[in-house]
Structure formats: C-alpha cells, structure tokens
Amino acid sequence: MSGVLRAELRRIATTKLWWIVLICIFVLSAGYAALPAAVALLQSRSGVASSPFADPGIIRSIYNGGNVLSRILAMVVGIATVGSEYRYGTLASTYLATPHRVRMLLGKAAALLIFGVIFGIASVAAGMLVSIPFVLANGGTFLLNQPETWRSIILGVCSIASWTLIGMGIGILIKNMLVALVVGILLGFLVEPVVSVVFFLKRWDELLNLMPSGATNAMLEITSPVLFAGHNPAPWWLAALVLAAWCLLPALAGVLSAARRDVA
Amino acid sequence: MPPIIVDRLIKSYNGNLAVHNLSFMVEPGRVTGFLGPNGAGKTTTMRILVGLVTPTTGTATFGDLAYADLPHPQQTVGCVLDARFHPGRSGRNHLRVLAPTAGASDRRVDELLGEVGLGEVARQPVGEYSMGMQQRLALAAAMLGDPDYLILDEPANGIDPEGIRWLRIFLRDFAESGRAVLISSHLLNEIEATADDIVVINRGRLLAQMPMSELNLGEGITRARVPDLRAALQALAAIGAQMETAVDERGAYLRVHSHDVGQVGAALFSSGIVVDELVTERRDLEQEFFSMLEGSR
Numbered sequence: 330m331s332g333v334l335r336a337e338l339r340r341i342a343t344t345k346l347w348w349i350v351l352i353c354i355f356v357l358s359a360g361y362a363a364l365p366a367a368v369a370l371l372q373s374r375s376g377v378a379s380s381p382f383a384d385p386g387i388i389r390s391i392y393n394g395g396n397v398l399s400r401i402l403a404m405v406v407g408i409a410t411v412g413s414e415y416r417y418g419t420l421a422s423t424y425l426a427t428p429h430r431v432r433m434l435l436g437k438a439a440a441l442l443i444f445g446v447i448f449g450i451a452s453v454a455a456g457m458l459v460s461i462p463f464v465l466a467n468g469g470t471f472l473l474n475q476p477e478t479w480r481s482i483i484l485g486v487c488s489i490a491s492w493t494l495i496g497m498g499i500g501i502l503i504k505n506m507l508v509a510l511v512v513g514i515l516l517g518f519l520v521e522p523v524v525s526v527v528f529f530l531k532r533w534d535e536l537l538n539l540m541p542s543g544a545t546n547a548m549l550e551i552t553s554p555v556l557f558a559g560h561n562p563a564p565w566w567l568a569a570l571v572l573a574a575w576c577l578l579p580a581l582a583g584v585l586s587a588a589r590r591d592v593a
Numbered sequence: 594m595p596p597i598i599v600d601r602l603i604k605s606y607n608g609n610l611a612v613h614n615l616s617f618m619v620e621p622g623r624v625t626g627f628l629g630p631n632g633a634g635k636t637t638t639m640r641i642l643v644g645l646v647t648p649t650t651g652t653a654t655f656g657d658l659a660y661a662d663l664p665h666p667q668q669t670v671g672c673v674l675d676a677r678f679h680p681g682r683s684g685r686n687h688l689r690v691l692a693p694t695a696g697a698s699d700r701r702v703d704e705l706l707g708e709v710g711l712g713e714v715a716r717q718p719v720g721e722y723s724m725g726m727q728q729r730l731a732l733a734a735a736m737l738g739d740p741d742y743l744i745l746d747e748p749a750n751g752i753d754p755e756g757i758r759w760l761r762i763f764l765r766d767f768a769e770s771g772r773a774v775l776i777s778s779h780l781l782n783e784i785e786a787t788a789d790d791i792v793v794i795n796r797g798r799l800l801a802q803m804p805m806s807e808l809n810l811g812e813g814i815t816r817a818r819v820p821d822l823r824a825a826l827q828a829l830a831a832i833g834a835q836m837e838t839a840v841d842e843r844g845a846y847l848r849v850h851s852h853d854v855g856q857v858g859a860a861l862f863s864s865g866i867v868v869d870e871l872v873t874e875r876r877d878l879e880q881e882f883f884s885m886l887e888g889s890r
Contacts, residue, residue, distance in 0.1 A: 335693035343677060343686035418677030421645055422734065425672050426694040428661040429642045592645040
C-alpha cells in the first residue's frame with residue numbers, strides 16, 4: 330500500500346495543477362475571509378451587534394471564510410487527477426503498476442486527501458491571517474483558547490480535503506475531463522448554492538442541513554449571514570456525517586464502476 | 594521461468610468476437626513475434642494478458658498466474674503498450690511516478706534514462722518529446738522493475754531506423770539472458786530479424802505458431818540468368834546441381850536448387866560462361882505471411 334500511496338502522491342506532485350490551486354486557495358481565501366469580517370465590522374459600526382469580533386460564530390466564519398471556494402478548487406484537483414488519466418491515456422500504465430484496481434483507487438483517494446489537507450490548511454491559514462487586523466483593531470479575541478474554535482478549524486480543513494473525493498468520484502463517473510470539470514464547477518458554484526439559498530430563504534432548515542454547503546456550515550458552527558448559515562443547524566457531528574456521505578458516495582460509485590471497466 | 598500461456602481465450606464485444614478461441618505459448622529465452630494485420634486481435638490479446646481487458650472466457654497467464662495475481666507485477670512483466678504520457682510531466686518524473694511500486698530508486702530511474710538515451714532531456718516535459726523519444730521512455734518504464742517478461746505492442750511505430758536497430762539488439766540480449774519477449778507487429782519483415790518464434794493470428798484466430806526457422810523462406814534457389822542456357826545447364830549438371838528453366842518478364846533463366854551462390858558462380862566461371870545475373874531467390878516473408886492469411890479465408 331505504501332508504494333501505491335507514494336506513487337499517487339508523486340503523480341499529483343509532478344504536475345503544476347496542485348500548486349497553482351494552492352496559491353489560488355490562499356489568495357482567494359484571504360479575500361473570502363475578509364467578507365464576513367467586513368460585514369461584522371459594518372454591524373458593529375451600525376450598532377446591530379455589540380462586539381462581533383468576540384462572537385464565536387463570527388470568528389469561526391472568518392477563519393473558515395475561504396471554505397466555500399477552497400472546497401470547489403479541491404474538487405477540481407480531484408476531478409483533474411482522475412480525469413487527466415483518461416484524457417492522456419495514462420490509466421493503462423497506472424493499472425499496470427497496480428493491477429489491483431481498488432487498491433490503486435484507494436491509494437489515489439488517500440493521496441488526494443493528503444493534498445486536500447494541505448489545501449485546507451492554506452485556506453484556514455489565510456482566514457486566520459485576515460482576522461488579525463480586524464480582531465486587533467476592534468478589541469476582539471481570537472478565541473484560540475476555546476476547543477470549539479479548534480474543532481471548527483480542524484473540521485474546516487477536513488471538509489476541504491474531503492471535497493477532493495467528490496471530485497474523484499465525478500472524475501471517474503464522467504470520463505471526459507473537461508465535461509467533468511464543467512459539471513463539477515457548475516454544481517459547486519451555481520446549482521448547489523442557488524438551491525441552498527432557496528432553502529435558506531424558505532427556511533427549510535432540514536433540507537438545508539442536508540445540502541453540502543448547509544452541512545459544512547453546520548459542521549463548522551458558523552453564523553455569518555453572508556454564508557447563508559441555517560437558522561436551525563444540525564449538530565456538528567451529524568453535519569459531518571452528512572458531508573462524509575456526500576463525499577464518499579460519488580467516490581464509492583466511481584471506484585465500483587472503474588474496477589470493472591475495460592481499459593481500451 | 595515459466596512460459597506465457599494463452600489458453601482458449603475468447604473476447605466478444607457486443608457479440609463481435611475480437612479474440613476467438615486463441616491458444617499459444619511464449620517460451621522463455623526466445624523472442625516471439627505476434628503477427629497479424631491491423632484489427633486481428635493482437636492488441637486485445639495483449640491487454641487481456643496484462644489485465645487491462647477482461648476476457649469473456651479463457652485465460653492468459655504467466656505460468657499459472659494472471660497478471661493481477663503476480664506478487665510484484667512490474668518486477669515480473671514490462672509492457673510497452675500505447676506509450677501515452679501526461680504532456681506536462683517530465684520524462685524523469687513519469688518514471689518516478691511508476692518507480693515506488695516497481696521497487697526502483699531515483700538512481701535506477703536516472704540510469705535507465707541514460708541507457709535509453711534520454712539523459713539529456715530527462716527534465717523536459719514529455720509533450721516536447723518526439724515519437725521515438727516517447728517510445729524509448731515507454732521502454733524505460735517497462736524496464737523499471739527489471740522484469741522477466743517483456744510485452745511490446747507495435748513498438749516500431751514512430752521509431753526511426755536507428756531506433757529500430759537499437760531495439761532489435763536490446764530485445765535479442767534480453768531474450769538471450771533467458772527471459773521472454775512477446776512483440777507484436779502487422780509487418781512481418783519488421784520482426785524477421787528479431788523473432789525466434791512467430792504466432793500468426795487473423796480475425797482473432799490462430800493461424801500458425803512455429804519457430805521462425807521452420808517458416809519456409811524458399812531458401813535454396815539460386816537464380817542464374819545467362820545468355821547461353823545450354824552451356825550453363827551442362828556446366829551445372831557437371832557439379833550435380835538440380836535445376837529447371839523458368840521464364841519471367843526479362844526472359845528465360847535457370848532456377849538452381851542450391852543456396853550456394855558461390856558454388857554456382859564458380860562452376861559457371863570455370864566453364865567460361867557469361868553471367869548476367871546471379872542471386873539467391875528468397876521468398877519474401879511478407880508473401881509467406883499473406884499466403885497464410887489467404888489460407889484462413
């Protein structure tokens with residue numbers, strides 16, 4: 330197994346995509362984290378909230394501000410890692426190296442999760458950096474002495490990492506990489522958010538909790554209105570299970586289908 | 594080292610038989626040429642052998658073991674199939690991705706790149722490689738685990754003549770060390786100088802499996818074109834040669850049942866006979882191949 334994992338780590342590490350995505354995640358996460366921070370600042374100036382930069386929900390929203398975008402980029406890496414094997418016809422040599430297909434795909438999933446954790450850390454690190462000036466300037470607190478904050482940070486990293494698996498599943502099920510990327514990005518950036526906003530506005534909280542973004546928000550226990558966090562979020566552990574199901578189902582379907590397919 | 598055994602292999606795609614009840618063996622210590630026209634089922638057979646395609650029935654194994662059951666597949670079998678690469682990855686990194694499962698170190702990777710003559714371009718993206726360089730990279734990838742069996746599907750495609758010569762020597766050395774080579778081609782003369790055995794298939798069926806030496810190449814006929822046929826007949830009868838006269842578009846000539854051009858020439862010379870043409874007539878391998886295919890219809 331270790332050989333398979335090392336091979337798959339090298340496969341991802343030896344193309345440019347991962348570090349381009351890493352830089353994008355860091356830079357864009359900083360921008361996305363500034364959004365809930367700015368809203369909180371406006372709320373405090375207008376007197377809506379007394380001290381938002383001491384509110385755990387708001388602080389966690391800033392730390393995890395990049396999540397909404399980073400998870401999509403993590404998914405893109407998942408799609409491209411599998412999709413490029415189909416696109417460039419390298420799957421045959423990959424299977425020749427590891428003919429036990431399920432083992433190979435598990436190695437790929439593990440390698441993607443490891444890179445996903447790196448993406449997650451970059452995203453949360455950007456969010457935490459952005460929080461520094463806001464918190465210091467407004468007499469807030471970083472809440473780093475609270476276990477809930479760290480749970481939110483760690484789960485935030487894990488949630489971004491697990492979206493690589495959604496990508497892997499889509500990449501296997503839709504063999505054309507470009508179509509898979511378009512479908513994945515449309516679902517992640519358009520369809521899922523629009524449906525979630527509808528559920529949010531209609532206050533269909535149970536349905537919202539079942540959506541990937543709703544589950545993520547509930548799991549991270551964030552409350553910023555810009556992230557459309559539900560009014561009645563599920564407990565964090567239940568939300569984590571919902572999210573895990575979203576990630577594992579396409580990956581599982583992909584693994585099962587790829588394990589049987591002839592490689593032409 | 595056991596042979597490769599293909600046993601009653603059948604592969605059907607939506608009712609079309611790509612491989613039909615195919616059985617043959619590939620012996621260690623020999624280069625086996627796998628011949629057939631395009632679409633004969635060579636690639637499908639090879640892909641079944643290495644587990645990329647599932648057969649409908651039958652088996653293709655290395656001794657008793659299917660490719661997927663080999664404990665160390667890359668250390669046992671090296672494959673050059675369609676030589677496709679991620680264009681953005683360097684040649685060196687392509688090998689480094691395949692190295693961990695082959696038990697190969699980075700040093701082995703660099704050694705191999707040198708051996709196949711890619712040392713200079715090792716860190717350039719494969720997208721910038723020529724066809725011939727990509728084929729050599731594919732061969733280096735196949736050799737990573739220092740395998741006992743080599744399987745090559747049409748490796749001569751896209752290689753320059755020098756590369757083909759190099760490959761021929763490489764495969765001969767590989768087989769002479771006691772290991773087995775299975776190499777496919779749709780051109781017989783491409784394999785003629787390399788193969789010890791040939792397996793010929795068409796439309797998924799076996800037409801022939803035999804040692805190259807048994808392929809009747811029509812050796813032993815010397816064509817002698819002389820102005821004076823009678824004098825030549827006498828001179829050659831004196832050395833006990835069997836012969837007959839034949840006619841082609843350039844006129845009559847003698848077909849002498851001997852492959853010893855020197856002996857025939859010396860006999861004609863000592864009788865003072867003028868010779869216009871004196872050659873060994875070899876039936877073209879391609880011709881042999883096609884007559885075999887004709888017979889299968």
